[in-house]
Amino acid sequence: MRRSPKPFFAFLAAIVALAASFRSIEGSDLVDPLILWSEDRIAATGQGVAPDWVESPGRAKLLAQRAAILDLRRNLLEFVNGISIQSTTTIKDFMTYDEVRTSVEGTIKGVSIERGSWDGQIYTVVGHLPMKDLRGAVASKVPNLKNKEVPTYEGNGFNRLVLNFGDRPFKPSMILTVVSRSGKQVYGAPFMDKETFVERGAFSLEKGELSSRGISWGISPAWAAEGKPLVISDDISVAQDGTVTISDEAASVIEANGFDFRIPCNVTVISKVAAVRGNVINIRMARQVPTRQGDR
Secondary structure, three states: OOOOOHHHHHHHHHHHHHHHHHHHHHOOOOOOOEEEHHHOEEEEEEEEEOOOOOOOHHHHHHHHHHHHHHHHHHHHHHHHHOOEEEOOEEHHHHOOOHHHHHHHHHHHHOOEEEEEEEOOOEEEEEEEEEHHHHHHHHHHHOOOOEOOOOOOOOOOOOOOEEEEEEOOOOOOOOOOOEEEOOOOEEEOHHHOEHHHHHHHOOOEEEOOOOOOOOEEOOOOHHHHHHOOOEEEOOOOEEOOOOOEEEOHHHHHHHHHOOOOOOOOOOEEEEEOOOEEEOOOOOOOOEEOOOOOOOOO
16 A cells, blocks of 8 residues: 655655744844953853744743753854964864863853743743853963962062053953063963962953052052052053053063062953953854654
């Protein structure tokens, strides 16, 4: 007896419908992942929908939620790969190391879900990933980044460095590199304590105007006895790769300072850039597609 072609065509129609749904979803205007440097974390969104054949509202919500979380993780992984560690080096370059790849993937798998919402068709989740976890994943492979004895500030010299960029464009990297006009490096991985870098980062980023308590470059170093920061606002530039260049005179003050604030990463950047949007162009909404055994 010849079998009816109806089951085959029904299955084919389901596949076509699923593919069409992917195409229509492909252009969804989702929020790209962001590095919130001032909050030391990455924020991202994931969205998911259930298969069309799922009739139970409860099961549809559950499957859409699962798909949204997978979508969030995928978006984060794509974005994290492009994060700059220093200059032109990215996390993707470090993923060739098995331990780094395992650590990064494990960190993303454990991403914290801040909230979720369900509109009856689409489940949306918002999550965040601490930058501390990423720093911990790559720290052991960063050249010249080692554990150092962290000094205690006892009132001699400036207690921290503040780089005031004002309106200058600034695209941060995990490791901030500062050089003098003559090309001598005065801040970067060789000057930091590795544990402090992992815990706090190479710098803190503040958005807004310079505090009135800051000491502008050119004011008498006698202010240093009061434990105030060395603020560099003039004769400062940022290269396209994120390297900061300061005057030779300012670099000399940093090197001769009585307290080496570079080891505990006591460095603050003042910039109007508080977040960096990801470069993920085509973020696709995930669809949970389990093996169909009936809608249970």
